[in-house]
Amino acid sequence: MSFIPSCKEVSELLSQAQERPLTFPEKFALHVHLPLCKGCRNFREQLGFIRAAVRRYIDQDDTPR
Numbered sequence: 001m002s003f004i005p006s007c008k009e010v011s012e013l014l015s016q017a018q019e020r021p022l023t024f025p026e027k028f029a030l031h032v033h034l035p036l037c038k039g040c041r042n043f044r045e046q047l048g049f050i051r052a053a054v055r056r057y058i059d060q061d062d063t064p065r
C-alpha cells in the first residue's frame with residue numbers, strides 16, 4: 001500500500017479545498033502527489049483560474065455603476 005494518493009483522490013481534495021479547509025493529512029497527500037503529477041498540477045491551476053474569475057465577477061458586481 002502506498003501513501004501517495006491516486007489522481008482521483010487528489011482531484012477530489014483539490015475540489016473540496018475550494019469549499020472547506022483541508023485537514024493536515026489531506027494537505028500532506030497533496031504535497032506528496034502534486035510535485036510528481038503534472039496532470040493534477042494542471043487541474044489545480046484550472047481551479048485557481050475559476051476561483052479568480054469568480055472573485056473578479058463578484059468584485060465587479062459590488063461596484064456601483
Ligand SMILES: [Zn+2]
Pocket residue numbers: 006007008010033037038039040
Ligand atoms: Zn495526479
